[in-house]
Amino acid sequence: MSAEGRPDRTPVTTNDSYYGLPIVKEPAWQQPDVPLYLFLGGVAGVSASMAALARPLGRDALAKLGTVTAATGSVASLGALIHDLGRPARFLYMLRVFKPTSPLSVGSWILAPFSALASMSATSVLTGKFRTVGALAGAVAGILGPAMSTYTAVLLADTATPAWHEAYRELPVVFAGSAMTSAAGVALIALPKRDSAPVSRLAAVGATAELAAAHRLRTRLGIISETYRVGRAGSLLKAVEVLTGAGVALTATGRTSRIARALAGGAYLAAGLCTRFGVYAAGVASTRDPKYVVEPQRERRGRV
Amino acid sequence: MTSTGYSSPQARMGFFTDTSVCIGCKACEVACKEWNAVPAGDGPGTDAAAGMDLLGMSYDNTGGLDANTWRHVAFIEQHVPAAAEPSAPVQAGPATAEDLGMPTVGAPRQGDAQENAGVRWLMSSDVCKHCTHAACLDVCPTGALFRTEFDTVVVQEDICNGCGYCVPACPYGVIGKREGDGRAFKCTLCYDRLGSGLQPACATACPTESIQYGELDELRARAEARRRELHDAGVTEARLYGEDPDDGVGGDGAFFLLLDEPEVYGLPPDPVVTTRDLPAMWRMAALSAAGVVAALVGSLLGRR
Known part of the structure; x- marks a missing residue:
């Protein structure tokens, strides 16, 4: 190491990683x-599911808003997915096979029909034409809705990314809960007081589920929980707690002003964004330091 | 029927990389790049051209396996007390001999404890493991990744749409997405050579037979014999890695003989194919989806 003419700066590797x-x-x-x-x-x-339930219950405004949100959201979601591809022109290759072992294949087969059905339903609702077809499309989209809100958790968990894989029990609850509060958030912003009670209840249930599951992420995953507590992920998930708590507090009384409802809805939507960016950041952090791969695997093999 | 699902007369082919005889010449890296026309491109985690940059990690200037590095030679320099070195003083050279950074031989120098310390070199040519249960293949939504008649795992360039799912799915961090191209690339075990009865380029180029290509069953027997031989010679740290058909990936099609813990070489100590837990993941997602339905029904049916 200290030969003449060669600077003694070559790092000698340690016993727990290859140059870190x-x-x-x-x-x-x-x-x-x-x-x-x-x-x-x-x-x-x-x-979409909210709209499908609201229609027979006579909550027309809620049904219409849900239908339009489902169409807009899913088409935008599809757009984001296609934009992320290395070869966007080959998006349809996603549909050349159906593979239950690939959550992205299953997800594509959920997302593609969902966005088509939701768009048909929304077009019908907005134009007032083809009402039977539109209602039928909306109903099927409503059935696919809960799968839309949870398959993405499996998509992340089915990787070797430590913070995602080890969280496979919690992530679907986090994403489902967050999707409920966010969907309620849209309704709180857009709809009059008449519809605020049921969506506030929905948001409260979603918030409780999400925050409880997110708490488990921060505490129950051993060393990997660190990635949900510190850094960018830690800050974003802390923001989720504050924003979601604020939303629940603003709508708790049930007698809320238009401004309070809009603030609560905005807080819920911001929390939903922070959840996804936070979970994503935790995954990235868990791949950057090899200790999150090595230490749990060493423990599994009984050597510490 | 093989463990990968093939029922053909073609035996499963693979690599046995015996790192105890690797001399770090990188002929495998060069031969691989030449035969497969792999571009220089990006090193892992950097925008630098792999192989054209000094990384400051001993003689390793490629860093790790990636879309553009399908064979990667790791260089590990370890301080070991000279007294503990297994090498018998083959030639008791003068203490003033020029230190070329080669494995030290000869009697330890007198007096200075620092001078007594030697350096042990570990060199190892890493490659795609061609897992029995390959996560990259499982999660690929387009079917671009497939299992060949040689039981190897190969990406079809004309099918891959660059979704990138295989990249975080690999428990070894092998496959990568090529910048500027958008698709995923990795070792093909020279699929185009095998059909013509040729050996893979890296094995052909290896001057010490550190890289051995052949029928997997035979390679496993050969590897076990080599491990015993080394143990009998006093090299008790020699161990096989990836040879066990009962490990978390069902055994590797390309396995290794190592002289230290796997993590020292940048390998995961106990990799598990992520899709092993996929049924449990889908169950959790289904439960969460049912929870969404229950929450929606409960919220919307409630009194205004």
């Missing part, structure tokens, strides 16, 4: 494309 380099690759997806794809798909899914 990552072992697994950082997700090859882009930000904001993929976090937006996750967020928009979730909002669209719950909105």
Whole structure:
């Protein structure tokens, strides 16, 4: 190491990594494309189901808003997904096979028909034409809705990214809860007081589920929980708690002004965005330091 | 029927990389790039041209496997106390001999404890493991990744749409997305040579037979014999990596003989194919989706 003429600066490797380099690759997806794809798909899914339920209950304004939100959100989600592809022109290759082992294949087969059906339904609602076809399309989209809001959690968990894979029990609850609060957020902003009670209830349920599951992410995953507590992910998930808490507090009384409803809705939507960007950031952080790969695997093999 | 699902008379082919005889010449890296026309391109985590940049990591200037590096030679320099070195003083040269940074031989120098310390060199040519249960293949939504008749795992360039899902799915961090091209690339185990009865380019170029190509069953027997031989010679740290058909990926089609813990070489100690937990993931997602339905029904049916 200290030969003459050669600077003694070559780092001698340590026993727990190769020059501190990552072992697994950082997700090859882009930000904001993929976090937006996750967020928009979730909002669209719950909105479609909300619309499908609201229609027979006579809540026409809620049904119309849900239908339009589902169409807009899912088409935008699809757009974000296509934009993220290395070869966008080959998007349709996603539909050349159906592979249950690939959550992205399953997801494409959910997202593509969902966005088509939601768009048909929204077109019918906005133009007043083809009402039967539109209602039928809306109903099927409503059935696909809950899957839209949860398959993205499997998409992330089915990777070697430590913070995502080890969170496979919690992530679907986080994403479903967040999708409910976000969909309720759109309704709180756009609709009159008459419809605010049911959507506030929906938001409260979603918020409770999401915050409880997110708490588990920060505490139950051993060393990997660090990635949800510190850095960019830690800040974003802290913001989720504050924003979601504010939303619940603003709508808790049920007698809320238009401004309070809009603020609560805005807080819920911002929280939904922070959730997706936060979870994404935790995944990235867990790939950058090899200890999140090595230490849990060493423990598994009984050597510490 | 093989563990990968093939029922053909073609035996499973693979690599045994015996790192104990690797001399770090990088002929494998060069032969691979030449035969497969792999561009210089990006090093892992950097925008630098791989192989054309000094990384400051011993003689390793490629960093790791990626879209443009399908064979990667790792160089590990370890301080070891001279007394603990297994090497017998083959030639008790004078203490003033020029230190060329080669593995030290000869009697330890007198007096100075620092001078007594030697350096052990570990060199290892890494490659795609061609897993029995390959996560990249499982998660690929287009079917671009497929299993060949040799039981190897190959990307079809004309099908890949650059979704990037295989990249975070690989538990070894092997496959990468090529910048500027958008598609994913990795070692093909020279699929185009095997059909003509040729060996892969890297194995052909390897001057020490550190890289051995052949039928996997035979390679496993050969590797075990080599491990025993080394143990009998006193090299008790020799161990096989990836040879066990019962490990988390069902055994590697390309496995190794290492002289230290896997993480020292940048390899995960106990990799598990992420799709092993996929049924549990889908169950959690289905439960969460059911929760969304329940929350929606409960919220909307409630009293105004």
